[in-house]
Amino acid sequence: MQTVLQLLVSGILLGGVYALAAVGLNLIFGVAKVVNFAHGEFLMLGMYAGYWLMVKTGINPYYGAPMIGAAFFVLGVLFYAGLMRFTIYKPEMTQVFATLGLGIALQNLALLMWSADYRTIQVLPAASESVSAFGLTLSTNRLIGFGFAAALVSGVLLFMRSTFLGRAIEAVSQDLVAARLMGVDPNKVFVVTFGIGIALTGIAGAVLVPSFYAFPTVGSFFVLVAFVVVVLGGLGSMTGTILGGLILGVVESVAGFLSPDLKEATHFVLLILLLAARPHGILGVKGAEKEALK
Amino acid sequence: MMLEVRSLTKRFGGVGAVDSVNFSVDRGEIMGLIGPNGAGKTTLFNVVAGALAPDSGEVLFEGSSIAGMSSAAICRRGLARTFQIPQVFTSMTVLETIATGSLALTRAVADALHSAVAIAQRVGLAGREGVLASSLTTAEKKRLELARALATHPRMILLDEVLAGLNASEIADMLDLIRSLRDEGITVLFVEHNMEAVTGVCDRILVLDSGRRIALGRADEVMANPEVIRAYLGDAIVEAPDA
Amino acid sequence: MSVLKRYLLLRRSDALGMGSLVVLVLLLPHFAGNDYYLNLMILALLYAGLASSWNIVGGIAGQFSLGHTAFFGIGAYTSTLLFNYAGVTPWLGMLAGGVISVVFAWLIAYPAFRMRGVFFGMTTLAFGETVRILLIYSRKHVELPYGLSINFKPGLFNMVFEDRWSYAYLAGAYLFVVLVVAMMLSRGYTGFYLRALRDNEDAAEAAGVPVRAYKLLAFVVSAFLTSIGGTLMAQYVMYIEPGTVFTISFSVDLALMTILGGVGTLAGPVIGALIALPLREFLVEAFGNAGAGTHQLVYGLLLVVVVVLLPQGLKGGFTSLRLRLASQRKPAAQQDASLPPGDSR
Numbered sequence: 001m002q003t004v005l006q007l008l009v010s011g012i013l014l015g016g017v018y019a020l021a022a023v024g025l026n027l028i029f030g031v032a033k034v035v036n037f038a039h040g041e042f043l044m045l046g047m048y049a050g051y052w053l054m055v056k057t058g059i060n061p062y063y064g065a066p067m068i069g070a071a072f073f074v075l076g077v078l079f080y081a082g083l084m085r086f087t088i089y090k091p092e093m094t095q096v097f098a099t100l101g102l103g104i105a106l107q108n109l110a111l112l113m114w115s116a117d118y119r120t121i122q123v124l125p126a127a128s129e130s131v132s133a134f135g136l137t138l139s140t141n142r143l144i145g146f147g148f149a150a151a152l153v154s155g156v157l158l159f160m161r162s163t164f165l166g167r168a169i170e171a172v173s174q175d176l177v178a179a180r181l182m183g184v185d186p187n188k189v190f191v192v193t194f195g196i197g198i199a200l201t202g203i204a205g206a207v208l209v210p211s212f213y214a215f216p217t218v219g220s221f222f223v224l225v226a227f228v229v230v231v232l233g234g235l236g237s238m239t240g241t242i243l244g245g246l247i248l249g250v251v252e253s254v255a256g257f258l259s260p261d262l263k264e265a266t267h268f269v270l271l272i273l274l275l276a277a278r279p280h281g282i283l284g285v286k287g288a289e290k291e292a293l294k
Numbered sequence: 295m296m297l298e299v300r301s302l303t304k305r306f307g308g309v310g311a312v313d314s315v316n317f318s319v320d321r322g323e324i325m326g327l328i329g330p331n332g333a334g335k336t337t338l339f340n341v342v343a344g345a346l347a348p349d350s351g352e353v354l355f356e357g358s359s360i361a362g363m364s365s366a367a368i369c370r371r372g373l374a375r376t377f378q379i380p381q382v383f384t385s386m387t388v389l390e391t392i393a394t395g396s397l398a399l400t401r402a403v404a405d406a407l408h409s410a411v412a413i414a415q416r417v418g419l420a421g422r423e424g425v426l427a428s429s430l431t432t433a434e435k436k437r438l439e440l441a442r443a444l445a446t447h448p449r450m451i452l453l454d455e456v457l458a459g460l461n462a463s464e465i466a467d468m469l470d471l472i473r474s475l476r477d478e479g480i481t482v483l484f485v486e487h488n489m490e491a492v493t494g495v496c497d498r499i500l501v502l503d504s505g506r507r508i509a510l511g512r513a514d515e516v517m518a519n520p521e522v523i524r525a526y527l528g529d530a531i532v533e534a535p536d537a
Numbered sequence: 538m539s540v541l542k543r544y545l546l547l548r549r550s551d552a553l554g555m556g557s558l559v560v561l562v563l564l565l566p567h568f569a570g571n572d573y574y575l576n577l578m579i580l581a582l583l584y585a586g587l588a589s590s591w592n593i594v595g596g597i598a599g600q601f602s603l604g605h606t607a608f609f610g611i612g613a614y615t616s617t618l619l620f621n622y623a624g625v626t627p628w629l630g631m632l633a634g635g636v637i638s639v640v641f642a643w644l645i646a647y648p649a650f651r652m653r654g655v656f657f658g659m660t661t662l663a664f665g666e667t668v669r670i671l672l673i674y675s676r677k678h679v680e681l682p683y684g685l686s687i688n689f690k691p692g693l694f695n696m697v698f699e700d701r702w703s704y705a706y707l708a709g710a711y712l713f714v715v716l717v718v719a720m721m722l723s724r725g726y727t728g729f730y731l732r733a734l735r736d737n738e739d740a741a742e743a744a745g746v747p748v749r750a751y752k753l754l755a756f757v758v759s760a761f762l763t764s765i766g767g768t769l770m771a772q773y774v775m776y777i778e779p780g781t782v783f784t785i786s787f788s789v790d791l792a793l794m795t796i797l798g799g800v801g802t803l804a805g806p807v808i809g810a811l812i813a814l815p816l817r818e819f820l821v822e823a824f825g826n827a828g829a830g831t832h833q834l835v836y837g838l839l840l841v842v843v844v845v846l847l848p849q850g851l852k853g854g855f856t857s858l859r860l861r862l863a864s865q866r867k868p869a870a871q872q873d874a875s876l877p878p879g880d881s882r
Contacts, residue, residue, distance in 0.1 A: 086845050092655060093654075093792075093844075097789075097840060097844040098844050101838065102837065103837070105833075105834050105841070107830075107833075108831070112828050224662075224666075265666075265667055268666050268667040268670070269667060271663045275651070275652055275659070276660075364747075366744075366745050366747050369742070370745045375743050382736075383737050390729070394744050397729055397745075398744065398745035401726045402726075403726060442740070442743075443744075
């Protein structure tokens with residue numbers, strides 16, 4: 001019983017991490033209907049940002065998150081204005097390969113600048129790395145990560161519901177043509193969406209680096225995870241992303257316990273099963289996976 | 295009876311988009327399907343055409359059940375459909391588009407192209423065969439939709455708002471075309487918003503409101519039906535248009 | 538009917554184009570000066586064949602699979618395992634691998650083809666990775682070294698050759714076969730249906746096209762041919778391991794080369810491979826010393842530029858140039874009649 005509980009809790013905390021990694025992707029994927037195959041690389045850059053911030057200035061990423069968020073917001077805007085803007089009305093595969101190419105470029109840029117060394121930072125003193133509660137061991141970093149995930153998602157939801165810009169984004173995600181007819185400028189919406197999406201991703205990476213190693217190709221691992229979470233939770237649904245992350249975390253935790261080798265495969269198998277049986281995810285709208293492509 | 299729909303229900307979430315609808319379409323008639331926005335016309339249309347599976351009820355085409363069959367299979371049975379927003383084969387010309395439909399009847403491409411030429415003429419696209427389908431005007435695209443459906447030699451055809459986006463003279467032409475379909479023995483069921491057109495060309499009209507059938511009958515009966523008037527105009531009392 | 542004749546006439550010139558392409562391909566190795574270039578050419582021909590195989594489902598049928606490495610790897614592993622452990626000639630092992638790939642393709646098609654576009658791509662990507670993981674996992678239960686070598690014992694039975702020329706002819710023959718199959722699928726009845734479902738699935742369904750069946754056909758044929766290419770590559774390189782035959786970048790490369798040359802056309806993947814491979818070599822040479830990852834960086838950036846500026850690939854760019862020149866010469870009134878029908882060449 002104890003083991004089960006521990007697995008569950010570890011899984012949930014892991015799930016929080018995964019949800020964090022996916023939040024930015026969900027926003028961009030759900031709103032701009034853009035597939036960002038470079039998502040993992042932005043996460044990777046976020047991790048390096050957290051690392052270098054700590055190493056150069058001593059500010060730990062938990063406090064530095066807002067700064068990093070702001071910087072990545074600008075990065076996101078540049079990403080859209082410099083590249084994605086040209087792919088929006090082109091065939092879908094253009095987006096896939098353009099972002100794929102960008103991902104490859106970013107990966108190798110990181111390799112060039114920072115070498116393939118694995119990097120991580122010690123944010124908390126070793127003694128408080130984990131916390132005991134109810135006889136269970138919880139990783140403090142992951143706990144904090146979970147907190148960030150919840151905060152960021154709530155923040156985004158609040159923004160979407162109560163500001164005009166937020167509702168404009170929501171409108172564009174539901175029906176671009178109608179939104180345009182209502183006077184919403186899709187360009188402005190996309191700029192903000194990408195800004196926020198990449199900012200979220202950057203913060204996610206920074207918050208993750210205390211518990212995960214940063215290295216140039218770490219993005220490849222996270223991007224698939226992020227996709228599975230987004231699909232699992234339902235395309236476009238923020239709450240779905242959290243739910244999806246949690247489920248994936250728990251499933252992986254349990255699978256890892258039962259058979260460590262197949263742990264890697266859980267993501268893929270889950271994705272395939274999901275896409276076969278319920279492509280709109282848990283909280284997504286049925287048929288959303290088809291709408292997203294029109 | 296060409297088409298028989300019994301107790302057809304289709305829900306989305308908790309909403310009954312189509313709620314226990316019954317009706318039948320006789321061979322050789324032109325039936326209009328009307329109703330205010332959100333009445334469930336498109337859903338009903340899509341279920342009959344095979345794009346959606348019904349939750350319960352039956353759809354019988356020429357006596358056999360087609361509920362849940364794929365659109366392609368239904369098309370090969372002799373029930374064809376057009377799309378409200380013309381769906382274009384982006385790399386094909388007018389002729390090739392129509393020929394794709396003809397290939398449902400013959401495997402020889404040359405024969406399919408021959409039939410396609412004739413059909414292009416029939417719908418008034420003669421001389422435009424070599425044009426890329428995506429370069430056509432809206433009116434021409436609508437005709438192409440019809441042509442592609444006709445190429446499969448259907449015995450019944452479902453038209454989805456085929457008059458939307460057309461000007462007065464284009465509408466008149468399209469209505470003539472629809473009448474000529476009936477002359478050839480093809481049964482027609484069409485969803486439409488344009489009242490004048492519907493009352494002018496339909497033998498009978500089916501009216502839906504909030505997923506339910508509220509009227510079915512000849513144009514003049516239906517137009518005078520107080521429930522129909524209320525569905526469209528609320529409780530204001532208005533004279534029915536001249537039939 | 539003049540409209541008809543024009544359509545059929547174009548088909549004749551297409552056959553001419555195909556024919557000359559094939560002859561060119563078979564003669565190409567003769568232009569190689571030394572072993573280095575010959576090696577490059579062999580790889581280029583193999584990749585041209587692999588990209589053309591991918592193009593059958595990715596370009597002609599329009600279903601962008603990103604998991605073709607699974608079939609490539611299955612082909613390589615099946616023939617090599619059968620050869621190393623059972624003495625089965627790779628000529629038969631190649632067919633066995635093809636059959637296994639077909640079975641896998643069939644299995645993944647059900648969930649994958651319910652998706653469209655990007656979701657389909659993701660499913661196939663996940664599938665490719667799953668196969669790789671399964672293989673690595675199987676080593677816990679079966680005694681298998683991480684990498685497999687093929688012993689160098691030249692002979693036709695072993696599909697191992699001393700001179701590179703034989704490999705060149707083999708690769709050329711492979712490309713020829715793939716192109717012929719691709720041509721057959723892109724013409725006639727089947728070609729129309731594949732094009733229709735590629736352009737607009739809903740409209741195709743409404744026109745009576747059995748969309749699922751045809752997608753499956755293209756996928757399965759593509760898997761089989763890719764698998765054969767996997768065997769050939771294994772026989773040439775003589776060493777395989779999961780890290781070289783089951784990689785995501787392989788799947789991406791096939792798609793990329795095809796896009797570069799012109800996705801959906803017959804010549805596209807060939808042009809793409811013939812350009813991409815030497816280009817990659819050039820990048821390594823030019824930037825190999827500048828620091829680890831530089832040539833990949835440049836590659837990534839080039840990828841972005843190509844895909845955004847040339848969505849129709851080089852062939853498409855060439856065609857639209859040709860169209861623009863043609864329409865400038867003829868007066869406007871005749872333009873309807875002079876527009877060449879459709880796209881798939």
